[in-house]
Amino acid sequence: MPGQSANLDRTFAALTDPTRRAILARLGRQESASVSDLAQPFAIKLPAVLKHLDVLDAAGLITRSKEGRTVTVRLRPQPMKEAMDWLGFYQRFWSNSLDRLAAHAERREAEAKRKKR
């Protein structure tokens, strides 16, 4: 699935940056935001924020609509689902290691109790 692979490339690349993740988190908390609202909490200039929005848009993670002079940004979470599906395959590995850790802890506790007697 080469198409899907390129999508994943773009999605993961878009998620590598903490400012872009913070923008997505903000759009997750509120329905939509204007570009100037989004830019406000960051110590970076507006052109830098616009570049981040371009990357998020290219990855399909946001939509932008212009009404008059205001650009409204909204979350488009579908690519995250693909990324999560990809990661989901590995879930059994970390559940297994957590199970092993828990079993190990129980064995040590049982051993400690036995020694105390």
Added chain:
Amino acid sequence: MPGQSANLDRTFAALTDPTRRAILARLGRQESASVSDLAQPFAIKLPAVLKHLDVLDAAGLITRSKEGRTVTVRLRPQPMKEAMDWLGFYQRFWSNSLDRLAAHAERREAEAKRKKR
């Protein structure tokens, strides 16, 4: 959580490359693999594979152990859990949009049936 944020940066950056994702998928299917086994299916040279392994190792996604002249690579899935937890926050958004899509499809179907009568 700046530490966790840097971890996520590294994890997502490691996952942007299809060769690195293929290496992880391979390590997901079999317990462990030698470096030369891992390099074999790719049309890239061994030094390029080694660089990819360095990136995966720096992100904490694999472990490498040397026994004699063989380097054995194993999956270390914990950072993927963090990435999936981060993505999990957005799950409700795509479930919501899927619900909306399903409701929309049902409405259209009901409408089409009504028109047929």
